Amino acid sequence: MSAIPSSSSATGGRLPGFVEVDNTAETPGRRATLVSHMDRFNQVTRQVCQVAESKRPPFAWYAAFAVSLSLVGLLGFCVTYLFFAGVGVWGLNNPVMWAFDITNFVFWVGIGHAGTLISAILFLFRQKWRTGINRFAEAMTIFAVICAGLFPGIHVGRVWLAYWLFPIPNQMDMWPQFRSPLLWDVFAVGTYFTVSLLFWYVGLIPDLATLRDRAKGTIQQFAYGLFSLGWRGSNRHWHRYERAYLLLAALSTPLVLSVHSVVSFDFAVSQLPGWHTTIFPPYFVAGAIFSGFAMVVTLAVPARQLFGLKDMITLRHLDNMNKIILVTGCMVGYAYSMEFFIAWYSGALYEKFAFVNRAFGQYWWAYWIMVSCNVITPQLFWFKAIRTSIPLMFILSLVVNIGMWFERFVIIVSSLANDFIPTSWDFFTPTWVDMSTMLGSFGLFGTLFLLFCRYLPMVAIAEIKATMPQANPHWEGWHAPTSHGGAGSAQAAHASPSATHAPDAS
Amino acid sequence: MTTTHASTPPATRRRVHGLLAEFHDPASLMHAAEKVRDAGYRWWDCHTPFAVHGLDQAMGVQRTILPILVFGAGLTGTSIGFILQAFTNSSSLSLWALVWVTGYPFLISGKPLLSLPAFIPVIFELTVLLSALGAVGLMLLLNGLPWLSHPLLANKRFLRATDDRFFIVIESRDPRFFRSRTEEFLKSLGAKVVEAVEA
Structure with missing residues (x-):
């Protein structure tokens, strides 16, 4: 399909005879292997770099890129139309002043959360399986936050005044109002984007250096060389690098919890029935992680297939992610039922009505789509056979993505459409601009993600190597009985140490 | 020549x-x-x-002072966050910060002028932002990066140091x-x- 040397044993998923290693079983006292079919460091290098180094990506990449890019065109058209005509081109009406715009904003910010969870929280918990998926989950975070940031930017009405969001000295001596959750949001999302970008970039530096050192073309050498900052793998550098990485993880952990909490404050701090609840911050964070992991699965399944990364994104990684989807799905289900309970228990007339109306009012269908996608369907992940079935997990991850989009829609629109006074009620119907802008944001996300897959290392090469047993200087293979001291141990390196060799591995 | x-x-x-x-x-x-x-x-x-564990001890590398510097960066963020909000929303002071700026005492929903709880989210975000920028920036600074013309990078054999x-x-x-x-x-x-x- 592309210019990959056929002699390479490290093309993994492209080989028709690829054997998926089941490393999901738990053996007490032994760590499961996180990398299959590989026992040498340069196999990892080759397998990850072959995507960026191949002359042409697979056909499916072109197809997906064409679709995504045309959706970006659609997005550009819709946004331009919006700027010229005003927010009236959306289906907004008097009580429903937030609908698809803010739904998409909250949806995309939520998607981003899995990336930071994987890169930061799982790092602090020493979950080594994160190394297989952290790079593209972090990339996904950044692209999702870009999509998210678009919506508040364009929904302000007079976009040429969007700079009012920032404390910039101006001719009117006017400042933002810092007691408003909407302003907290600007700082939370801005910080989140910056820190996620830093985290991603710091992780990329050693891998960009790997690509630089392998690059044949002048443009590649220059570009990878520039962005790898002259990294040369010095251990004195690694020492500070690892410290900085740990600090970033420690900083991102409270940050990721704060971002969706602040997003939920946009609603919870208001007094609208259905929004004014204290459960919102933890509930939003759980939902964000839930939807984010679903998106990671949605992207990981085709990516590992298409780019031959099955040896590094193994069944165990997918199984673990599905377990997290199950747990967070249950948390979200708990939050749904607790909202109902508190609405009843509070005795507040409007609260009680808001929740009954959510399930049986004019948006009943959206509510039940949400419940069936987010609470009922993920229960299938209790079964290991479903957790480890590639097609089923792909479908379920799509279902969860749909469900989480509807969750935000239900919270935002059903609460706004039917507030305190029946005379002010209305019904929101999306227009074609609403629909196209939403589709366009998916196109933007897809375009950025596909470009990332093509030109950057999709898996953290240096981190994967560090999780291999061979990376440990005290690994028994380096101290084989025949070799004492440094000289003889290289032979031991090439004596196959793992029992996971597939028949086709040389 | x-x-x-x-x-x-x-x-x-x-x-x-x-x-x-x-x-x-x-x-x-x-x-x-x-x-x-x-x-x-x-x-x-x-x-x-990749980072080989235990190599720091084997080489006798001293612990980096990076965390202490990052703590300083974080405190700077905290202070900026507080001063920014207290100045712009709770005071009517004029001061020179490249241009003359004047604070505006906002009275919003009956909250006190200096409403610290409402200022916490922005203070927190700015603390994290400056700490993270500090962690990465100071790490690169202490490492002497970027350094694109290092003699080692011109060595053919050394190309495999990243492989x-x-x-x-x-x-x-x-x-x-x-x-x-x-x-x-x-x-x-x-x-x-x-x-x-x-x-």
Whole structure:
């Protein structure tokens, strides 16, 4: 399909005879292997770099890129139309002043959360399986936050005044109002984007250096060389690098919890029935992680297939992610039922009505789509056979993505459409601009993600190597009985140490 | 000055950055690093494709002061967050920050002028933002990066330092560096190849 040397044993998923290693079983006292079919460091290098180094990506990449890019065109058209005509081109009406715009904003910010969870929280918990998926989950975070940031930017009405969001000295001596959750949001999302970008970039530096050192073309050498900052793998550098990485993880952990909490404050701090609840911050964070992991699965399944990364994104990684989807799905289900309970228990007339109306009012269908996608369907992940079935997990991850989009829609629109006074009620119907802008944001996300897959290392090469047993200087293979001291141990390196060799591995 | 004789320059004319010793696995690198450390060299380093655990001790690398600096960066963020909000929303002071700016005492929903709880989210975000920028920026600064023209990056053998080879480099500016003796020493550590790196 592309210019990959056929002699390479490290093309993994492209080989028709690829054997998926089941490393999901738990053996007490032994760590499961996180990398299959590989026992040498340069196999990892080759397998990850072959995507960026191949002359042409697979056909499916072109197809997906064409679709995504045309959706970006659609997005550009819709946004331009919006700027010229005003927010009236959306289906907004008097009580429903937030609908698809803010739904998409909250949806995309939520998607981003899995990336930071994987890169930061799982790092602090020493979950080594994160190394297989952290790079593209972090990339996904950044692209999702870009999509998210678009919506508040364009929904302000007079976009040429969007700079009012920032404390910039101006001719009117006017400042933002810092007691408003909407302003907290600007700082939370801005910080989140910056820190996620830093985290991603710091992780990329050693891998960009790997690509630089392998690059044949002048443009590649220059570009990878520039962005790898002259990294040369010095251990004195690694020492500070690892410290900085740990600090970033420690900083991102409270940050990721704060971002969706602040997003939920946009609603919870208001007094609208259905929004004014204290459960919102933890509930939003759980939902964000839930939807984010679903998106990671949605992207990981085709990516590992298409780019031959099955040896590094193994069944165990997918199984673990599905377990997290199950747990967070249950948390979200708990939050749904607790909202109902508190609405009843509070005795507040409007609260009680808001929740009954959510399930049986004019948006009943959206509510039940949400419940069936987010609470009922993920229960299938209790079964290991479903957790480890590639097609089923792909479908379920799509279902969860749909469900989480509807969750935000239900919270935002059903609460706004039917507030305190029946005379002010209305019904929101999306227009074609609403629909196209939403589709366009998916196109933007897809375009950025596909470009990332093509030109950057999709898996953290240096981190994967560090999780291999061979990376440990005290690994028994380096101290084989025949070799004492440094000289003889290289032979031991090439004596196959793992029992996971597939028949086709040389 | 490129002439026809330039193909065989006298070795003494070229300045040498240091000696490069290649190893094929982290274990032998680590043993060698311990011996280089014990031999008293100071201007030397290990180059590895990934962070090898335990190598810091084997090399005798001192703990970095990065966390303390990052704490300072975080405190700066906290202060900026508080001062920014207290000035712009709770005061009517005029002060010069590149241009003359004046605070505006907002009275919102009956909250006190200096409503600290409502200021916490922005203070928190700015603390995290400046700490993260500080962690990355100071890490690069302390590491002396970016440095795109380092002599090692011009070495062909060194290309594999980011792939699957492990190197020890002893620099010629080390007071204990004597080309022949250091070369012998590195070979005795089990290095696969020892070669000079041009400055």
